[in-house]
Amino acid sequence: MASITGGLRQTGRMFALGGSVLGLMFRRPFQFAEFIQQFWFITSVTILPAALVSIPIGAVISLQVGSLAQQIGAQSFTGAASVLGMLQQISPMIVALLVSGAAGSAICADLGARTIRDEMAAMEVMSVNPIQRLVVPRVLAAMGVAVLLNGLVSVVGVAGGYYFNVVMQGGTPGAYLASFSALAQLPDLYISEFKALLFGFIAGVVAAYRGLNPAGGPKGVGDAVNQSVVITFLLLFFVNLVLTAIYLQVVPSKVG
């Protein structure tokens, strides 16, 4: 029983932090220097892994779908299937996993180390709100990087898929592109970017929450980093499911 209420309390406090981050985003002074610095940091740790991961993923999707489509004689739709899958599902997830795993863990460790060394308390004593000063720029940077990175991953992934489908499996370039434009529509891109934005927010808030509330000592910080990544992953897959279900209900598909 105690563990249930404890878990609920943690959840509530995390939502409260998310709420204050949203509220404080629009409160001046905006920490511009910190934002730029964090944006650059997150970009620098995620951009290369993202590009490297997206090529094989795009290829795998393309090969798998292509092989399946070939067996049922729907090879002309390979392009649409793999591109839509890449854009709507794979790309936001890759981005979120990288932002959380590479940047969120660093944010969590940084904030956690500062918390156990009383730096947060010192900041509060100096009437500086650590959430506004440190957390808001980090969350915003995570969101911004996620959105931009999502574009990169989509393009690289689709290009990889195209290469493997056309060159390796002997698909026709024209059919690949034609089926793509026949089935895909602009809202697919919007939902993809929206997911990336939301996942960036979740990754940032979870990392900040665990960083601000570590159990005592250096071990506590290590555990907090570990938990922040695991919690983010769990949340991401769940939120992705909900968003996808809503999207498929709300937005009419192009054909049919």
Place this chain on the structure above:
Amino acid sequence: MGIEVVVQGLSKSFGAQTIWEDVSLILPAGEISVMLGPSGTGKTVFLKSLIGLIKPERGKVVVNGVDMINSPDRQVYETRKLFGLMFQDGALFGSMNLYDNIAFPLREHTRKSEAQIRAIVLDSMEMVGLAGDGKKLPGEISGGMRKRAGLARALVMEPEIILCDEPDSGLDPVRTAFLSQVLIDLNAQFDTTMLIVTHNIDIASTVPDNLGMLYRRELVTFGPREVLLTSDDEVVRQFLKGDIRGPIGMSEEKDAALRAMESVVPYSSRKTIPEQLAPTPGLPPRQAVWRRMDRVMRMLPELAPAARDAIVSRHLPGVKE
């Protein structure tokens, strides 16, 4: 002049464990107060409660009309600007050098130019004896220097109230004496209200105007320094003497058998009150001394005879009751 801090009926517990209950006291404006107490009696928690970092379950801490515990965050943040807090290990920002650390509050809260900030920061580093160390990182300096840098950072905003958390811990006796002198000099120059939390008897007996003690989940006493220094209370006596005989044990309280065994051995009860530290020659005299004398004289009839004698012989030498 500093600002009075009024604490009313403050109680704090962590889960089932009560830290202290029903603590009420007034930190008189512009005077130096020391809170004594054995390790683990919640002195630091008390200090953090005054500034609203920790929220006790009951009670009030009123500063300038704002209750630091129950008032809205916005007011609490505003009122915190009146405070300077020196943390036990300095709590400096590890990623910034000393100069940037000390300049931090100025950069956050004022629109001063870098040149003005520089002047203030160098001035305050000079005051705590850190001149020329601005480029060093907190990880590269000793604990004593970190403490002093923490103090310098607390000073740049010209606080009305300074709180010091164990200024002596980890310092040698000479550095502790220097730091005591710095605190007295600060009070002489700016007339700041100060609260020092410590278990160092030298600081407690030579620095403050007022002295209090936390023990066994309550405030044993708080009042003019003479009251505690001449007190007959067993706990106070044992603590001031650093004696192993008495009610304070290694963990918390002793058992009855051990106490009975101890009471066979008599101990001397000579009580002398050391002179209070004076500001460094050249600085103005402390305004607080006169205000305190006025205040203490008025409460004289209520005090214990020993404390009364000590006060009278200090302020009115030559008069015997």
